[in-house]
C-alpha cells in the first residue's frame with residue numbers, strides 16, 4: 001500500500017463509497033422526476049382537457065428554441081443515464097456483498113435463530129429484489145401508458161382516456177398497487193440511505209431526522225401516485 | 239444450570255467444519271459466557287477430547303479479542319456487551335445455545351471459533367496514523383481542541399476492533415470499524431494533515447480486503463459492544479467524497 005491515497009482514479013471510481021454516492025445521486029434525480037410525474041398525474045382531477053393539455057404542453061416546452069419534444073428528450077436522457085448508473089452500481093455492489101458473505105448475505109450462520117437480525121427494517125433488506133421489481137415495472141409501465149403498446153383497456157391517442165380505460169380493470173390497478181408499494185419501501189430506505197451515502201448523517205439526531213424525512217417522502221409519493229388509479233377504479237374519475 | 243451447546247468445530251483453515259452438540263451442567267448464572275466455555279473445555283479435556291478453541295484476552299470488554307456469534311447475534315443477546323461480559327444469567331436452565339465464529343471470507347477461520355482478523359490491522363496500517371514531529375512531548379495545551387470535536391473523536395476512538403460489525407452486517411461490510419478508525423483521527427486538529435489521504439487509503443484497503451459496501455442497514459450498531467454510532471460511516475463517506483473532489487481539481 002502506498003502512503004498517500006494508494007489508488008488511481010479508476011479504482012477510486014470503483015470504491016464502494018463512490019458507487020454508493022453514484023447510486024444516491026442517480027436515485028435522488030429519479031425521486032425528483034417522480035415528484036414531477038406525480039404532480040402531473042394529479043391533474044387527472046381537472047378533467048380530460050386539462051390533463052391532455054398538460055401532456056401536450058410537456059412536448060412543447062422550450063419551443064421554438066428547442067425542437068418539439070426537445071425538453072422531454074433531455075429529461076428522458078438524464079433519466080436513462082440515472083437508471084443505468086443506478087442499476088450498474090446496484091449490481092456491482094450486490095455482487096461484492098455476496099462475495100463478502102460467501103453468497104449468503106445475512107443468512108450465513110448455521111443457526112436458525114435471529115435470522116432477521118436485530119433491528120433491520122423490512123425496507124432495508126428488500127432493496128435489491130424490490131429494485132428489480134421496480135425496474136421491471138418501469139418497462140411494463142412505459143409499454144402500457146406511455147407507448148400505448150400494452151393496452152388492456154383499449155388504446156387511445158388521449159393519455160387521459162388511456163388511464164381511464166386501463167384503470168377500470170382490476171388487475172391493472174393491482175399491478176400498479178404492488179409496484180407502488182414496492183417503490184414506497186424502496187424509497188423509505190433508499191432516500192435515507194442516499195443522504196447517508198453522501199455524508200449527511202452526521203449525528204445520532206441527524207439519523208433520526210433523515211429517517212423521518214425518508215418516511216415522509218415515501219408516503220407522499222406512494223399516496224400521490226395511488227390516488228388517481230384508485231379514483232378511476234371506484235368511478236370518481238371517468 | 240444445565241446448558242446444551244451447538245458449537246462450530248473446524249480443525250483448521252482448510253478443513254470443513256460442522257456444528258457439534260455438547261451438554262454442560264453445573265453452570266452458575268454468575269459465570270460469564272467464556273467461563274461456561276472453560277467448564278466445557280475442562281470436561282472435554284478430562285474426557286480426552288479436543289478443547290474448543292476460542293479467542294479471548296482481557297475478559298473485561300476492552301481488548302476486542304472475544305468474538306462469538308451466539309444464537310445468530312454477534313456478542314450475544316445483550317446490547318453494548320462483548321462476549322466476555324455476557325453472563326449466563328441472561329440464559330435459562332435447559333437452553334440450547336448455538337455458538338459460531340464471525341463469518342466473513344475476509345476473516346478466515348483458523349480453528350473452531352477463532353478467526354484471523356488481520357484484515358483490520360491492514361486497514362489501520364493504510365491510514366490510521368497522524369504525522370507528529372519528533373522531539374520532546376508537546377505542551378498539553380499547545381493545540382486547543384473544541385469540546386464537541388473531542389467528544390466526537392472519543393466516541394469513535396472507543397472502537398475495540400472486535401469485528402462484530404462485520405459479523406452482523408448482511409453485506410459483510412467493515413465500514414463501521416473503518417469509519418470509527420478514520421473519524422477519531424479526522425475529528426481532531428492533529429489529524430487534519432492526512433484527513434483526505436487517510437479517507438481514501440482506508441476505504442481502498444477496506445474494499446481490497448473483500449469487505450462489502452455499506453447500505454446503511456444498521457445491524458452493526460446494534461451489536462457493537464461499545465456503541466459506535468452509524469454516523470461515523472456517513473462522515474467517512476463525506477471525507478472520501480470531498481477528497482475525491484479535491485484530487486480532481
Ligand code: HEM
Nearest residue numbers: 023024027028030090127128131132135190193194197453
Ligand atoms: C432495476 C431497478 C433498480 C434496482 C436493481 C435498484 C437497486 C437499488 C439498490 C440495491 C439500492 C441500495 C441502496 C442501499 O441499500 O443503500 C438502491 C437505492 C436507491 N434506489 Fe434503487 N433500484 C432500482 C430502481 C430504482 C428506481 C426506479 C428508483 C427511483 C424511482 C430508485 C431509487 C433509489 C434511491 C433514491 C436509492 C438510494 C441510493 C443510495 O443507496 O445511496 N431505484 N436501489
Ligand code: SF4
Nearest residue numbers: 397398400401403462
Ligand atoms: S465498530 Fe464496534 S463492532 Fe466494529 S470493530 Fe469496532 S467495537 Fe467492534
Ligand code: FES
Nearest residue numbers: 297301302304322
Ligand atoms: S476478551 Fe477482551 S473484550 Fe472480550
